[in-house]
Amino acid sequence: MDQIFEIDCERKTPKYIQIINSVTKSIKQGKLKKGDRILSINELSAAFYLSRDTVQKAYDLLEDRGIILPVRGKGFYINRTDVTGSYRVLLLFNKISNYKKLVYNSFVETLGKDAVVDIKIHHSSGKIFENLMDTYKNDYDYYVVMPHFYENADDAFKIIKKIPADKLILLDKELDDTNENCAAVYQDFKTDIITALESGKHLLIKYRKLVLVFPKITHYPNEIALGFKKFCIQHNFEYSVIPEIAQDTFVDAQEAYIIIEETDLVSLIKICRNKKLVIGEDVGIISYNDTPLKEILLDGITVVSTDHSQMGETAALLIMGNRREKIKNPFKLIIRESL
Template sequence: MSTVFNIEDDKKTPKYMQIVRSVTDAIREGKLKKGDPILSINELSDEFILSRDTVQKAYMHLRKQGYLVSVRGKGFFINRTDVATPFRILLLFNKISNYKKQIYNAFVHAMGEQAVIDLKIHHSNVRLFESFVINHQFEYDYYVIMPHFYDQPEIVEAIIKKIPAEKLIILDKDLTNNYSKYAGVYQDFKNDIYQALESGLDLIRKYNRLVLVYPKMVPYPPEIKIGFRFFCSHHQVDYTIIPELEEGMDAEKGTAYIVIEETDLVNLIKNCRSQKLVIGKDIGIISYNETPLKEILLDGITVISTDHVKMGENAARMILDKKREKVKNPFMLIRRNSL
């Protein structure tokens, strides 16, 4: 009977919540059925060296939720197993964009009715992120985090470490070895862009120069620039990095542009039209991150992109299958007419 309880001293979750979740997890997994007895308050207290108040608090919570019933002189029994016991999951994203929505939708769809999911946006603001973690520290079974922060890495590390490793899933970005116990689905930004561009080298060679439009106002992983420079250096491709493409700015004939922000993509297309430059011949365009619109815009915009749907599905699968591993998400160049 005690095997359903998983109570550890080194967990950051309060003991009473560990008791509650041990019972609800056992119900979810079919280990406890209606009418099954569980340890009495004294028995559980003695076995795990817990205070009676802690066990009593947990059992009161379970009774209010309908999981337990007490029978005078006999003890506590499982009252219902048809009570919904979905996972409680908090998603902490850095921003909402078309491709982040794809991750979110794929994750929600894959979890189905087995999860109650809350989404909060930290905007790469360390203090806002800290408030989300601290204020909701014991409320969720899993915390799925996109850790795109560009300042105060030591503080961010300390905040993330407040979450037990078994409840933590890191999305989109790999972290340092200090977080070796967490599960994650990540992009390798430096090597991803290098390998994707290398797979399209035959198309890139059509152009005299390669320009990366890397925004200053909106933060993106610096590894993108590192991988881009490495590719150009290794393959002797003339290149430039600029912060933006303004409307009315001349597009240079014989140049291929890698564009991250969609505003820059729109301005580049407008500038090509005003200069009567043929996209895919006079000018090459590679856009970062796949969206449905890019598949049809200009008869197809070439993209370099991770598989956002796969990322959401992989994260959900780790929870449903109780896996703790790190998985590199697929990244590719999708050839279309703009290159």
């Protein structure tokens, strides 16, 4: 009987999800039929060296879905076999980027190969989002929405309010007054930048001025700029906010730059090289979003970054566990030689 269970301790997928997937897969393959007994909690725990709490969590979720039925004094039995084992999910992202790909890949991997996951891009436009929801409003079990809207935002928020809370997951950004009962995996953009800069304050104090490069052409949450300004005011830093690093941007010693766009990062490094300004000594750099390249560039670029893979995984686990929680995604400052 334990052969129906495929539990791999090396996989990122939580073990309770692997138990659920093993049962539903065996039902679909005909290995388990209605009325068949499966291992008890103690038996499964002993067979795979799992904690009882892990097995209990999996069995509770299987029972909630009506897939298994506990019989007092006898054990657990298969209750229904009309199980697809899959979720139909529509991801509605504002744009595609390397970081969004990390979210997507982790989300799909955690849900498993039986899930159907489609992705559409609303380009931060409320009208495009409205058209997408009109087209696909009855086609999916879950709608995972990144609610970054900069055109016709009110239209988009009205549509989001109409999505049933048990089918909606907000991703990357939480909305204060929209579908309070829905799940969310979010960043707190204002608080995150303040907390990150405070953790690096001991290095920032050697610079005379802090500069946030906040693009106007590409939209980013305005809370980032608000948090940056609040930090500078609270700690008496001279500061400025500029839209880009151009070829003629004046860069001076004793300035530290917080960079969002990688094109601005490249431009700043070029200017520093031309002016023979030493990065990490004369000029400080903090870049948004970590990448393998930033780990080695200039012996390491200091970054502020959320865990994009964690965001995708957490969203998938909310679906698989039928949970309506609001979870703040991890965000931190990683200090390297550029500061």
